[in-house]
Amino acid sequence: MEQFNAILEQYRQSKLFLKSFYKKKTKQLMSRSRTNIALVAGITTGHCLLNRHLTVMRIAEDPSCPECGEMETSFHFIAECPMYAMVRWELQGKDSFSVEDLANLSIEIS
Template identity: 35%
Template structure:
């Protein structure tokens, strides 16, 4: 009977997160670096697929085979009625091909329970297998692609904000674009949000803006006589700017 212990392993680099999987196969070690874009689930499935492919390569026939993994998520995905992942489909194809001439059992075993295969695979995690070939090695998961697009969007947003000319008033209030602040502002009521956007952009019924668009002739505040060209600091000193200043300082 061929027995295989399969243990996907996630290792965290100082800069990037890299995913490895290691297998222990009949006293022979194997492993692969799946790169920066693979998920742990993909590593778990790929480890099982690698076991099946290795036994197929060795031309196993008429064997009772147990593939042992400590991942319930991977085993449940392989036992599901519908398949929505290409890496799961590829693994199923590898298992189906091996099962043409063998009896296969996928078995779950809790990690670190003394099984020689899994313990040996766990020991192999100290190795650092170099990445071979381009990325992604096994396709991009939906959540990974979404995270990469959000990171790219944020990078482009910050770059555009830093390069666009003008906007002295808005830069003084906003500083750097922040998604966390945006989420807080969206929770506000329409009237509150309208006033905050107006204060941040300067496009609100203040004397300076009304003078700029030709509605008024004097840019100074009618109450205190200040303002004009130094509008942003003046706004922050006004009693009514407390709520705006609260969000500006967070």
């Protein structure tokens, strides 16, 4: 576990979503479909179809969120974008999340 935490410190995006290694959550995730695993991994690492990553990959020219104009990162998409505030409110009772909220978020993966 210490080795996982040391490695995690190197990754800007991932450490926003993961604070430590959770054996139970890992086991739960690994029992899901490859599609769901890929989705969670992409959001967690920032390697997904959001404009910030697409700009880094030179697939898109503008890293901005099409809904609000802020930088479209995984954190922005999940925690901050005003377009999805109602969804966050309905699911978690908050319209936005802090870094601490996100790290402690409990989400069922279906």
